[in-house]
Amino acid sequence: MKLYRFLSEEDTSAFCHKVTDALNKGWELYGSPTQTWDHAAGVMRCGQSVVKEVEGDYSPEIKLGEQ
Template sequence: MKAYRLLTEEDTAAFCHKVTQALAKGWELHGSPAYAHDPATGKMRCAQAVVKEVEGEYSPEMKLGQL
């Protein structure tokens, strides 16, 4: 099964660390990153999709961050 996650964070080093941690756990980048202004906070936000092949069947109870 292919698992999918969309990582998001404010445009800080925390976003890069979040993506780097996912890559270290075997996730792969999927598509290009996105960058947008959040008018509610006045800050820029980043997003990056990642995918990973895992064993088993999909369940809504899965903790994707723990794969």
């Protein structure tokens, strides 16, 4: 089965670390990164989709961050 996650964070090194952690756990980049201005918080936010192929059947109870 293929799993999908959308990672997001303020535009700081924390975002890069979040994506790097996912890549090192076997996730692959999916599409282009995105960036937008968060007017309420007054910060830039980044996002990146990632996918991963795993064994088993899909269930909404799957903890995607633990895969």
